[in-house]
Amino acid sequence: MQERETWSSKLGFILACIGAAIGLGNIWMFPWRLGAYGGAAFLIPYLFFVLVLGTTGLMEEFSFGRSKKKGAIGAFEDVYKDKGLNFGDKLGIIPVLGVTGVFIFYSIVVGWILKYFTLTLTNSFESIESIPAYFGTFVGTPNTILWHLIGILLTVIIVSFGIKEGIEKVNKVMMPILFGILVILLFRSLTLPGAKAGIKFLLLPDWSKLSDPITWIMALGQSFFTVSLGGAAMLVYGSYLKEDVDIPSSAFNTVLFNTISSFLAAFVIIPATFAFGLDPQAGPPLLFITVPTIFKSMPGGYFFGALFFLSVVFAALSSAINLIEVPVEALIERFSLSRKKSVFIVGFLAFLIGLPLDLNMNIFGLFADTVTVYLIPIGAVLAAITFFWVYGVDNARNEINKGAEKPLGIWWEPFAKYIFTGVAIIVLVLGIIYGG
Ligand code: PFF
Numbered sequence: 001m002q003e004r005e006t007w008s009s010k011l012g013f014i015l016a017c018i019g020a021a022i023g024l025g026n027i028w029m030f031p032w033r034l035g036a037y038g039g040a041a042f043l044i045p046y047l048f049f050v051l052v053l054g055t056t057g058l059m060e061e062f063s064f065g066r067s068k069k070k071g072a073i074g075a076f077e078d079v080y081k082d083k084g085l086n087f088g089d090k091l092g093i094i095p096v097l098g099v100t101g102v103f104i105f106y107s108i109v110v111g112w113i114l115k116y117f118t119l120t121l122t123n124s125f126e127s128i129e130s131i132p133a134y135f136g137t138f139v140g141t142p143n144t145i146l147w148h149l150i151g152i153l154l155t156v157i158i159v160s161f162g163i164k165e166g167i168e169k170v171n172k173v174m175m176p177i178l179f180g181i182l183v184i185l186l187f188r189s190l191t192l193p194g195a196k197a198g199i200k201f202l203l204l205p206d207w208s209k210l211s212d213p214i215t216w217i218m219a220l221g222q223s224f225f226t227v228s229l230g231g232a233a234m235l236v237y238g239s240y241l242k243e244d245v246d247i248p249s250s251a252f253n254t255v256l257f258n259t260i261s262s263f264l265a266a267f268v269i270i271p272a273t274f275a276f277g278l279d280p281q282a283g284p285p286l287l288f289i290t291v292p293t294i295f296k297s298m299p300g301g302y303f304f305g306a307l308f309f310l311s312v313v314f315a316a317l318s319s320a321i322n323l324i325e326v327p328v329e330a331l332i333e334r335f336s337l338s339r340k341k342s343v344f345i346v347g348f349l350a351f352l353i354g355l356p357l358d359l360n361m362n363i364f365g366l367f368a369d370t371v372t373v374y375l376i377p378i379g380a381v382l383a384a385i386t387f388f389w390v391y392g393v394d395n396a397r398n399e400i401n402k403g404a405e406k407p408l409g410i411w412w413e414p415f416a417k418y419i420f421t422g423v424a425i426i427v428l429v430l431g432i433i434y435g436g
């Protein structure tokens with residue numbers, strides 16, 4: 001068997017993790033939630049949760065993967081085997097299925113975004129009125145299938161080149177450009193006449209929202225989802241780490257840049273929405289109706305619009321690459337398949353399973369909700385229990401501290417074992433009750 005690949009540098013690893021973390025959660029969900037759940041007031045629970053719990057969850061997944069040099073199935077199997085238990089691999093299938101499920105619907109959205117990138121680049125919308133109508137003739141229809149296929153093919157081709165030559169290289173290009181574009185668009189958006197109302201919507205603190213439990217629930221769910229805590233995606237990236245890489249600092253940097261990108265997305269999208277008298281919304285209509293309308297209304301808008309959709313392509317594609325790596329690694333490790341074979345099998349199957357979702361938005365919504373409300377949080381809980389409880393929180397701390405400039409002290413052990421695992425269970429239960 002071939003030796004396991006590793007990242008070529010700490011920077012390459014961090015950029016790949018930032019790429020994995022930044023995605024639709026930052027662009028679809030965060031801007032709207034920030035405004036809807038109290039503006040600056042929402043930032044208090046959100047920043048607290050993402051800094052404390054997000055960082056802990058990332059350290060857990062990175063070091064779990066690195067300690068076993070395997071993805072979730074193999075890593076879970078090893079931990080339980082050491083205790084004489086033989087069901088670890090079966091348990092590890094759950095987070096792998098969850099993340100694969102995210103890939104299935106995510107790759108469809110990558111296709112939509114690619115289409116809208118070409119539409120804005122070629123200035124194809126004839127009028128503002130044609131934009132909502134176009135959305136209805138595209139999303140949920142056979143017209144998406146070709147773009148879905150292109151999205152999958154792009155992902156498959158990149159991942160077929162492996163960790164260093166594929167995943168790491170493209171993230172090193174995409175991430176700096178992504179941030180550069182968002183900063184350019186930030187100036188464009190904030191200098192629009194009427195942008196102030198959007199800034200107010202985003203930042204004016206509505207302190208009363210802090211007494212509403214739903215604000216805390218949304219902040220908590222967001223903080224887990226946005227840094228990809230599902231027990232497999234960040235774990236598999238960790239499995240390609242060298243022993244000397246500083247895990248606490250890598251986890252913190254991932255959280256930091258993921259958060260910065262959420263802010264940038266919010267301050268690009270929402271002030272421009274207000275400047276043109278539109279309604280800020282959550283989900284697909286925001287990106288595929290509101291945003292194209294904004295750019296159509298703005299002088300030179302097709303240039304900024306194309307830039308915007310290019311940045312969203314990079315955000316979503318860098319996450320899709322991470323998502324597909326999870327089942328790809330599982331096939332390589334379980335069945336000794338080559339990377340190329342494995343990635344083509346996964347890409348092909350994901351495309352087939354995705355076809356009904358292409359054609360029917362109700363099925364799409366049901367599938368996406370089931371995966372993100374149930375499977376992903378269950379995966380996060382299973383990983384926390386397996387690593388902090390079964391493998392042992394003292395072993396976990398040793399693994400995290402390998403290569404760490406500022407090692408975690410003993411105080412951290414009860415925090416990870418009781419608080420973090422407990423909160424992961426709370427995220428799961430509240431998510432089910434409130435439907436995400
Ligand atoms: N973090 C990604 C986003 O914000 O879009 C979504 C995600 C990826 C969640 C992978 C969970 C996961 F395992």
Ligand code: NA
Pocket residue numbers: 020021022023024025026225226227228258
């Ligand atoms: Na994110």
